[in-house]
Amino acid sequence: MALAIFKALKGYPATIRFLDPPLHEFLPHEDAAQQGLAKKMGVPVEKIKQRVKELHEFNPMLGFRGCHLGIVYSEISEMQARAVFEAAAEVQRQNYKVKPEVMIPLVGFKKELDLQVEVVHLVAKEVKAEKKVKLNYLIGTMIEVPRGAHTANEIAETAEFFSFGTNDLTQTCLDMRRDDSGLFLLGYTELEIVKTNPFASIDQTGVGQLMKIAVEKGRSTRPDIKLGICGEHGDPNSVKFCHKLGLTYVSCSPFRVPVARLPGGKTVTVPVSRTPHWAQSAHWKRPFKASRSAPPSWKPTSPMPTSGARNSKPKSALLLSMRSVTKICAAVRAKSRKSSTSPRTKPPAKSRPNRLTRTRRRTQERNTEHTPSDRNSR
Numbered sequence: 001m002a003l004a005i006f007k008a009l010k011g012y013p014a015t016i017r018f019l020d021p022p023l024h025e026f027l028p029h030e031d032a033a034q035q036g037l038a039k040k041m042g043v044p045v046e047k048i049k050q051r052v053k054e055l056h057e058f059n060p061m062l063g064f065r066g067c068h069l070g071i072v073y074s075e076i077s078e079m080q081a082r083a084v085f086e087a088a089a090e091v092q093r094q095n096y097k098v099k100p101e102v103m104i105p106l107v108g109f110k111k112e113l114d115l116q117v118e119v120v121h122l123v124a125k126e127v128k129a130e131k132k133v134k135l136n137y138l139i140g141t142m143i144e145v146p147r148g149a150h151t152a153n154e155i156a157e158t159a160e161f162f163s164f165g166t167n168d169l170t171q172t173c174l175d176m177r178r179d180d181s182g183l184f185l186l187g188y189t190e191l192e193i194v195k196t197n198p199f200a201s202i203d204q205t206g207v208g209q210l211m212k213i214a215v216e217k218g219r220s221t222r223p224d225i226k227l228g229i230c231g232e233h234g235d236p237n238s239v240k241f242c243h244k245l246g247l248t249y250v251s252c253s254p255f256r257v258p259v260a261r262l263p264g265g266k267t268v269t270v271p272v273s274r275t276p277h278w279a280q281s282a283h284w285k286r287p288f289k290a291s292r293s294a295p296p297s298w299k300p301t302s303p304m305p306t307s308g309a310r311n312s313k314p315k316s317a318l319l320l321s322m323r324s325v326t327k328i329c330a331a332v333r334a335k336s337r338k339s340s341t342s343p344r345t346k347p348p349a350k351s352r353p354n355r356l357t358r359t360r361r362r363t364q365e366r367n368t369e370h371t372p373s374d375r376n377s378r
Contacts (some may be wrong), residue, residue: 017230025060071116081123093133101138107141107148142230159218215246232253
């Protein structure tokens, strides 16, 4: 799986999250499955049943999952790290650029991340020695529990990037489980307790404030930290809010990419010159709206060309390419035409007179311009 991911991305960063589901999802609960596992392991089936009973949890979503599982059973984290780095080494040998980013889930304490990072670095060192390759990778964490957001300044000492897991962050912040919220969420919407589904659009006044705290505290420790969001976030309001916080990226499923890019293009604008050389290589500390004069903090990494009056005047342009916007708008129009129930009729074309008709009309106009007396006088 990792081999195919690295090849398909062609050098783009590949963020791989370590195991996040609860432990009970990996255990066999049916008799046939337990007997098959016992046969493979060469142990009595009663021992398998006893172990499954011991690992039973009453609230698995807040129990033995994420980094909790990797800390208690470090061999699980070692196995995942080895799979990632061996795949990266193999693809790198095939002349592909690889940028793996290992993401540790459910971190609420800095010590939790430190222990997992130590395991990942140890495995990476072993793979480098075995495969005789150099590996360039990052290690970060998911901010998906309130304590992780409030202690982001401490966690950023170890983490090289943050990715907000808003599903779990919403569950732990609002005390709502996503799978069960449908039982009462409709009533909450009718009573105007919530305006929209908080699992579809970010709750900006609650969950959003935790994200803001994490962004500010994380950047206070590591100013260049990479910030993003994982999950399904094609909602325009969520995209605009993430831009307001200064996140690097958002994520969504492929079919919602056009919906997510349009509000991004409307929100994120930068001044560019007619000459794209310096504009393409310029670094911005934070995205900002385009204006005729750039803000004081704007400094391109390469000098701006000054020769010629045309190059000295920047123009406002969307960061999202106009060609992409045109394609998206064309697709939306085509879809709306197909979904329309009433057939659209073209307006009748205006008949254009032929050459003979135009000649006769001019002759009549010339004859009416002169009276009979005028003709006799000629």
